[in-house]
Amino acid sequence: MSTPIRTRIRARTAACLASILAAGILTTGLPALQSQAEAAPAPIRCDKKWLGKEYGSPPSNSGIQGKNQAFSQRPQNEWDDYWFENPSHAFDGLKKPTQAQSDLAGNTDADAQKWKKQFENTQNPKYRVLEIYARYNAQAGKSTGLKNWGTWLDQRLIGYEANRLKGDGFEAKVVRDYKLVGPDWICQKNVPVFDKDGKPVIDPKTGKQAVRKYDAYNAKTKELVEFKSNGKHIPKQLRYDSHILRNKEYGDHKLRLITGSETAKNTVKQYDKLNKQLADERGSQNQATVREHRSQGAPRWRANQYTRYNPIMNPDPRRVGSVGPINDAAFRSGSTPDQARQIQHQYRNANGNGVFGRGGPGGIDFSTLELNYVGSPVKGKGLDYSFQADYAKDPENNPGWGGKAKLRLASDAMFTWLALTPDKFWVNLNPDQPDKIMDKTFGKTDAGRVLLEADLEMKHDYAKDMDPRQGIGKQYWDAMNAANIPCGHQIRLWIVPKTAQVRVEDDGIYILDAPLKVNSEPQSVEHPSPNGACTLTEAQIRTSQRLVEQYVIPDVEQKVNSGAAYADLRRVYSSRVAAEYIRDQDKDRATDFRPLIDSDDVARWPLSTEHASWTPKQTWDAYMKSYTQGDYSYPCNIAGENKTCVMGGVDFSKSPKRNIPRVRFDLEHPRLDKDTKTSVKAETAYRDSGTALIGGNGSGQTGGGDEDPVPTPTPPPSPSDEPSTPAPSDTPSGKPSTPAGGDKSAPPAQGPEGDLADTGSSTPVALIAGIAAALAVAGGALTWWMRRRRSGTA
Incomplete structure (x- = not known):
């Protein structure tokens, strides 16, 4: 004080x-x-x-x-x-x-x-x-x-x-x-x-x-x-x-x-x-x-040497750690379901749940946590950020847990995307290429691990869908038999981003929807197939590929965009979108992130403790076991046994995004901007729904922390005047000037949609270079906070 x-x-x-x-x-x-x-x-x-x-x-x-x-x-x-x-x-x-x-x-x-x-x-x-x-x-x-x-x-x-x-x-x-x-x-x-x-x-x-x-x-x-x-x-x-x-x-x-x-x-x-x-x-x-x-x-305080240091979203380790309700919520959550229940029981009878968020410390379902907003970075002040997550449906008996791990993953991934150049953001599981699994430096991060493990998970899901005895697999093989195609061809599968829907304002970027796409194409490998040889004509391969894309790929893509097994992949991709925005902002003016961008140094964001012993080779070995032995077996007409084996990868080298118009933003996401600003300071239920908005600031800015806690009134009003007490503001006044010297990289090329809509700022934000026109998302309203594909409840 x-x-x-x-x-x-x-x-x-x-x-x-x-x-x-x-x-x-x-x-x-x-x-x-x-x-x-x-x-x-x-x-x-x-x-x-x-x-x-x-x-x-x-x-x-x-x-x-x-x-x-x-x-x-x-x-x-x-x-x-x-x-x-x-x-x-x-x-x-x-x-x-x-x-x-x-x-x-x-x-x-x-x-x-x-x-x-x-x-x-x-x-x-x-x-x-x-x-x-x-x-x-x-x-x-x-x-x-x-x-x-x-x-x-x-x-x-x-x-x-x-x-x-x-x-x-x-x-x-x-x-x-x-x-x-x-x-x-x-x-x-x-x-x-x-x-x-x-x-x-x-x-x-x-x-x-x-x-x-x-x-x-x-x-x-x-x-x-x-x-x-x-x-x-x-x-x-x-x-x-x-x-x-x-x-x-x-x-x-x-x-x-x-x-x-x-x-x-x-x-x-x-x-x-x-x-x-x-x-x-x-x-x-x-x-x-x-x-x-x-x-x-929203609580505020002055940090001192006894304040808990938190590296989440903090670009400068020399400064005080980040603060905010998301940090507190994650800190209070248990690391396991049993621990979370124990903590929830301790808090239940404590006089304090009113300040520990809706439903107490277990009120947030951290498995659905994703970054949905980062503010415009200001040098010396880091940036504000906000996450979205579902509220736990039964916090008393099944409270949310694992908040620290999920929050750290999202934060570390954002810094990984900033520190490494986009050409390193790929993984590859190919039986012919054990030496080209992923970039060596990328392989030392949780973001890289998540991409590689998601690629393997996708191949398992594809294999399950190809089972001819039931469901999608039966429909596919019935169609293959009707087309007189005796066997399936080798397929390459890989995950890429679809065009993210965002709204860029002067104060930051709102990530409204960040979907992923599963691509597939016929491909041959030199490694012998465990299913035996399958020789098809070009016409049969084209027909088979069309049937795969008709029956199987939509279900695999739906799992990638909603299944619990891919929650970490979606989490790190939302951080990828945020990182590209920060890169773009830093080109116009120096930010706290400039020393990190393209530094090729990820030492501050290593593999998490629970995955410290992981190596890319471990996942490749698991893939090869699946490839050579199959995820399951069932009787068929090829050598008496058929095993579905695929190859592919995840490619996040591009992060296409489209800035939706302000009118659409206000119509489809009313109060999102206001609620997000509040969520930086205190947990907020978006429009009183089942979705929480909860954030903080990466450089320990509690907002208004230097202001008088008792508002200073204006001079005495006349009888007809109203007493005016300005609310405390954490909005920085003015913008830092553009630093001397040229940018470290050339401005991004104009994408297929042109520049992002001008929001009143002096510099419109351009789309990422090299966006393939095929990735553009056709219209249709997207309701962000109800997108339950993130949690698998769609």
Whole structure:
């Protein structure tokens, strides 16, 4: 926290204390019973508390919207986000204390308070570390029952703080959005609870009269307001609300619940129940209302030496690691299904799921994770990025898992595509070419491994489809017999990209659809076929090839584009599209990625630990076993046995893409740009669907991290003016100038579709060189977020 921020907070605290001394105790309820209730706080004006100063009379359009409706919603086109401070997040990389550190820190709350004061006085992070250690020692295995250091740190420290401060951030936002300013709007109002007969309601936990704490109150409009950023009411509070609204002192008041997330169905149900009860007893209509003010809270903090380093999407290892909700979600996910269930169980009862994303840490199906957006790279600031993924269908029993591995693969692949030149992006399984499996350097990366293993998987799928006893294979062989063709010819199969559908804006590229294509052609090899010789005329080969493309290839291609076995291939290809965009941007101006591009150095992105012993020869050997022995056998007329054997590869040397028009982008992907911007800061459900958008920044930019957490208001408005509080912005002002010197490579040639549509930037983005016209995708609407071919549920 910066010195100016500390100074303002201290000044506000002093002002609050002064107002308490001057105003004395605010009495509410019956004076004779006040001693039994919790002392009411001094009145704190909402504008002073959250906007930093007092305003005059509120403007005419101030106030909570949807007042006359039992339930109302903010229009979807107005959904946005807000920042809230989460300073403990900066310590998410802190190691478990040693015995010496524990002894120094202590193990009581008093010890924690001592170190907290030291930190507040000096702002030296080492004292915050000792405070954290003291709290852990005091709590672990006792009140919390959490002995695991990492779980305690994430749940009990970071999660609890985020829950509390997220509520503060949402309250400040509602005050700002609804302009709850002026002397009548008071924040934090204590109301002693009496039942409808005027008798005090006793809190069974304390044995004293219950007190209901409302977040805001307006005596003039007679509104009692509760803010819930997570969209859920608290049953105990609603019970007290029922008593208060039925008591004669507040019987003419209205209860307003403002939710920041999708309002829980049970919350709506319970408010409807309360309204019906009040209507039956008092004849009132909609005395308790719910307004869903959808806004996504995003935490921010200042990184320090105790912040967890994350290399994901980070172009410069000398800088602080990347940050963002996708990193946190991946970090919290288990490495196996059993581990994920264990973690989900730990988080389930922790007060923090509201800030751990929809469905908790297992809410995302990481098997469907793909990069769908990268921002325009700005030197010194890395770039923003966002991924798409399905939400887990049953996160409690079958939570998502493997997030770290999937996220790392997508990130490492993007850097691999940048570091190596496109001529290296191929693999080849050919029985005649054991020395030409793939480029040697490419073979040291997970991207290369994924391509080669996908090629082998494709050949297995082709072999299964050729089984003459059932399904597609039977249809193919029946057609072959009808054409009087006795045997199948040798076929080369390989995977290439289809034209990706993208939208390029000034702020980045949206990857809307990145399909793959399976090519096939007749080919002969010198290695003897295990099926024996098959001599066909040219006409028979052409007919056989046509039948293969009619019956078999569509199914193989569908599997490549939707099957779970090819999810990694699709994942690395989306990263390929993003890498080409970054290459193109770097040609116009120097970015943090320039030292990496075409460097031929992939040392930072080696094979992952679980695949460290893999070599291309291993996959080639597996292929040769399949080629010589077959994936299966079945009786046929060729030497008594037939085994289907093929050869081919994967070629990503080209990455064709087409920029769709803005009108089409807005029509087919409404709110995608807005939701993507939010997803860089906080997990977002795209249009409230089953698809998550979740991202981050590759150079540790939390966005707005250097700004005052309490918005600075404009000068006092006249009675007709509205108070204006600009939202924090993480958009960089201005663009870096073009560096001196020529580009490292020539501009790309114009593709068959010409330049990408001009989006208002000074330099239109051209299509990749050498796009074959045959790869152009014919029209037809493509609905990106519902493209379940990625997850195999189509």
